[in-house]
Amino acid sequence: MSIDIKTAAHVAKLARIRVEDDALPALAQEFSAILGFIEQLNEVDVDGVEPMTSVTPMRLKRREDVVTDGNIQKQVLANAPDAREGFFAVPKVVE
Amino acid sequence: MLDLTYEPPKPKVIQGAKHDWELVIGLEVHAQVASKAKLFSGASTQFGAEPNSNVAFVDAAMPGMLPVINEFCVEQAVRTGLGLKASINLRSAFDRKNYFYPDLPQGYQISQLYHPIVGEGEVLVDMAPGIARLVRIERIHIEQDAGKSIHDMDPNMSFVDLNRTGVALMEIVSRPDIRGPEEAAAYVVKLRQIMRYLGTCDGNMQNGNLRADVNVSVCRPGDYERYQETQDFSHLGTRCEIKNMNSMRFIQAAIEYEARRQIALIEDGKEVVQETRLYDPDKGETRSMRSKEEAHDYRYFPCPDLLPLEIEQAWVDDIAASLPELPDEKRARFVLDYGMTEYDASVLTADVESAMFFENVARGRDGKTAANWVINELFGRLKKDDLGISESPVSAAQLGAILDLLGRDEISGKIAKDLFEIVWTEGGDPAQIVEDRGMKQVTDTGAIEAAVDEVIAANPGQVEKAKANPKLAGWFVGQVMKATGGKANPKAVNDLVAAKLGL
Numbered sequence: 001m002s003i004d005i006k007t008a009a010h011v012a013k014l015a016r017i018r019v020e021d022d023a024l025p026a027l028a029q030e031f032s033a034i035l036g037f038i039e040q041l042n043e044v045d046v047d048g049v050e051p052m053t054s055v056t057p058m059r060l061k062r063r064e065d066v067v068t069d070g071n072i073q074k075q076v077l078a079n080a081p082d083a084r085e086g087f088f089a090v091p092k093v094v095e
Numbered sequence: 096m097l098d099l100t101y102e103p104p105k106p107k108v109i110q111g112a113k114h115d116w117e118l119v120i121g122l123e124v125h126a127q128v129a130s131k132a133k134l135f136s137g138a139s140t141q142f143g144a145e146p147n148s149n150v151a152f153v154d155a156a157m158p159g160m161l162p163v164i165n166e167f168c169v170e171q172a173v174r175t176g177l178g179l180k181a182s183i184n185l186r187s188a189f190d191r192k193n194y195f196y197p198d199l200p201q202g203y204q205i206s207q208l209y210h211p212i213v214g215e216g217e218v219l220v221d222m223a224p225g226i227a228r229l230v231r232i233e234r235i236h237i238e239q240d241a242g243k244s245i246h247d248m249d250p251n252m253s254f255v256d257l258n259r260t261g262v263a264l265m266e267i268v269s270r271p272d273i274r275g276p277e278e279a280a281a282y283v284v285k286l287r288q289i290m291r292y293l294g295t296c297d298g299n300m301q302n303g304n305l306r307a308d309v310n311v312s313v314c315r316p317g318d319y320e321r322y323q324e325t326q327d328f329s330h331l332g333t334r335c336e337i338k339n340m341n342s343m344r345f346i347q348a349a350i351e352y353e354a355r356r357q358i359a360l361i362e363d364g365k366e367v368v369q370e371t372r373l374y375d376p377d378k379g380e381t382r383s384m385r386s387k388e389e390a391h392d393y394r395y396f397p398c399p400d401l402l403p404l405e406i407e408q409a410w411v412d413d414i415a416a417s418l419p420e421l422p423d424e425k426r427a428r429f430v431l432d433y434g435m436t437e438y439d440a441s442v443l444t445a446d447v448e449s450a451m452f453f454e455n456v457a458r459g460r461d462g463k464t465a466a467n468w469v470i471n472e473l474f475g476r477l478k479k480d481d482l483g484i485s486e487s488p489v490s491a492a493q494l495g496a497i498l499d500l501l502g503r504d505e506i507s508g509k510i511a512k513d514l515f516e517i518v519w520t521e522g523g524d525p526a527q528i529v530e531d532r533g534m535k536q537v538t539d540t541g542a543i544e545a546a547v548d549e550v551i552a553a554n555p556g557q558v559e560k561a562k563a564n565p566k567l568a569g570w571f572v573g574q575v576m577k578a579t580g581g582k583a584n585p586k587a588v589n590d591l592v593a594a595k596l597g598l
Contacts, residue, residue: 014392016195053188053403060402065130065167068137069151076150076257086146087254090197093244 003031101219101227106319107275111358116313118354119322119331120279121271124286125264126296127240127304128171134239134263135162135205142302146256154261156200161400168263169404171295172212172237173414175265178293178421179232181216183411187236189398198242198255206266207236208395212404218269218289219423220282224437228278231270240264259303265296271310271331274319276347283307283343288422292447300341307346310334311353313361332357333367337374337381349374353381425450433462442470448484449474455491460498468498472515488519496525505529507536509581537583540591543575546583547591550574558596565598 003011008028012019019027073086082089106117130140136153153160176183188210191203213235220228242260244253267286273279287298287305298305312334314322322330335357337349352374357367372381420428422444429440429450443453443466452473457465473494477487497518501511506529514534518525529535537543550571551558561567571592576583 010392014193014195014394053397058402060404061163062166062169063132063137063163065132065165066137067132067139069132069153070138070149072150072152073145073147076147076152076155082252084249084252084254086148087245087248087256088147088197089249089252089254091253092249092251093197093246093253 003028003035007031101221101225103228104222104226104274104278107277108316109313109354109358111362113362115316116354116358117316117319118275118350119271119312119314119319119334120273120275120350121310121334122267122269122273122279122282123308123310124267124269124283125240125306125308126175126267126286126290126298128168128237128263128265129295129297130165130168130171130263132165133261134165134168134237136261138261140262142299142304144258146254146258149258150260154200154257156202162205164401164404165263168237169212169406170414171263171293172235172265173406173411174293174418175267175290175295176213176216176235177411177415177418178289178295179213179216179218179235179267181232181235182214183406184210184212184214185408185411186210186403186405187212188403189401190395191398192238192393192395194393196241196244197253198244198257198260200242200257200260204239204241205398205401206238209397210403211236212406218282218285220273220278220285221441222278222281224441228272228274228282230272230282233268233270235265235267238264238266271312271322271334276350279309279350280343280347283346285422288445292419292421294419300343303341306339306341308339309337309346309350311337311350311357312367313354313357332361333369335367335369335381336371338371338384340374342376345374345376348376348379349381352379356381419447429453429466433457433466435463435466439466439470442474446484452484452487452491456495456498458495460495460502464498464502465495468494468515472512476515476519488522489515493518493522493525500525500529504584505535507581507583507585510534510536513581533582535582537579540587543579543583543587544591546575546578547571547588547595550578551595561596561598565596568592568596568598571596 005024005028008024008031009019011031012027077083077086077088080088109116109118127140128134132138133140133151133154136151138151138154139149141149151160153162173183187207189205190208192206192208193203195202211234215234216232218230218232220230222228240259240262242255242257244255246253248254269282273282283305287296290296291298296305300306312332314330314332318330322328335353337353340346340349353372360367371384373384374381425444426437426440429435429443430437435443444450449469453465453469456469473487473489477484494515497511497514500506500514501508506514514525514528517523517528554574557567557570561571572585572588575588575592576585
């Protein structure tokens with residue numbers, strides 16, 4: 001599968017990463033190369049093979065319904081570029 | 096078991112400028128699991144907390160934090176599935192739904208696209224006695240809620256609160272089996288009722304604990320039947336999705352508006368574009384959320400942080416064994432056991448607390464009388480004071496005691512209502528109140544006879560008239576009741592008045 005410039009621009013936008021127009025061809029080419037590499041896996045015959053989700057036979061770990069965390073507002077907001085009155089303050093999101 | 100046969104309601108028909116049109120509606124209901132902690136973290140789900148105080152580092156998506164699933168939330172999804180007679184998938188899995196928004200710090204929502212925990216089920220939506228719509232459930236999956244953005248606190252900034260981020264939701268997806276705005280609202284009411292019976296979601300729509308996305312399309316009469324026959328969606332019109340509504344009234348108004356908008360477009364020779372729309376309750380219209388369209392490319396993939404969710408049949412069986420009696424069964428039983436109408440049974444089983452209250456009143460007493468008193472006197476009085484059943488000043492035991500006094504003919508129906516009002520405002524033991532305040536019914540015929548004689552003697556003119564027109568006997572009955580302070584047994588008074596007047 002080859003990625004064209006338009007698709008590369010779309011993916012960049014979805015990821016909210018700014019990519020200048022002149023950088024798009026190289027990006028598209030890199031995407032294509034990576035996908036091409038991965039696509040080799042399609043050559044393997046996996047008929048009748050169960051998808052493997054873990055290398056060790058583990059059961060999904062569960063927690064009990066008990067409040068054990070939270071009340072760390074200061075720490076949660078510590079890395080925010082801007083926070084006011086306990087909220088994260090971000091550039092206006094227009095709906 | 097009672098015969099539960101029913102007829103489906105007629106689909107709503109809207110007259111366009113050129114033709115008649117019908118609606119086809121499917122809903123995605125997001126129900127917040129009634130858990131103490133979040134789906135993948137140990138932070139609290141308490142509503143109304145200080146902003147960003149119910150947040151763990153997992154919810155804030157700090158690097159390296161990993162989700163650990165809350166087993167209670169899984170159990171509630173299974174319970175809800177069983178309550179909707181749905182198949183339970185012993186193996187389900189989590190996927191990431193990727194999109195960017197300030198109140199979604201992970202940059203993705205953990206959901207279950209490919210392998211939901213609950214499969215196909217059904218809900219019987221009652222519209223009127225004997226009229227109900229069977230709505231098929233396609234699936235229920237577990238997912239995380241997003242945070243909350245507040246846009247009106249500052250002209251240039253949006254404020255983000257992550258308290259809600261990561262709270263467990265059950266998304267209940269229906270098939271497009273709903274045929275009108277009223278049915279859609281009734282469907283949400285029924286789901287809410289079932290989940291409140293099950294205790295899996297508190298159904299508080301005001302706090303956003305129950306919200307619905309509504310898919311609406313329109314078609315010509317006959318098209319829907321062709322779809323039902325073939326399950327081929329091409330018979331139906333293009334649908335629009337109205338997002339995130341948290342009131343039954345808005346759901347109905349939005350569907351009505353949206354259907355008329357689509358009809359006008361089609362009759363005008365234009366096309367309905369499949370899109371996401373938002374309902375504006377102030378303007379009473381839906382409008383396009385164009386900003387969402389490109390973001391709809393969610394690039395789902397299996398969540399690498401979570402192993403598949405495998406549950407055991409024995410556990411599911413245990414949950415099934417612990418299910419309470421659900422609304423449909425309870426209603427049928429009330430009709431059968433207490434001889435009440437289906438309508439009264441619906442009213443009494445609307446929520447589990449009312450049903451329990453009624454049964455406590457009815458135990459060992461006449462069911463019909465108990466139903467009448469709970470519905471007419473108690474519910475009426477609660478409504479007047481805007482109180483819920485759990486806040487009722489009159490307990491089931493007190494109401495039962497009033498009915499006992501009435502049943503033993505110790506008080507008249509009129510006095511019973513007065514007594515109810517006294518117990519409502521002052522509290523106390525009804526039997527004691529009757530004793531202390533001399534409210535007992537006079538059943539002593541001698542005393543009643545004396546009162547009748549007195550009234551007859553004092554009103555010779557009325558006696559003559561009554562002899563000519565027996566209907567006027569009622570006047571004497573009223574006078575006697577007045578003279579005895581309403582305590583005379585009305586039947587005894589009736590009989591005596593008739594006898595004395597020679598009627």
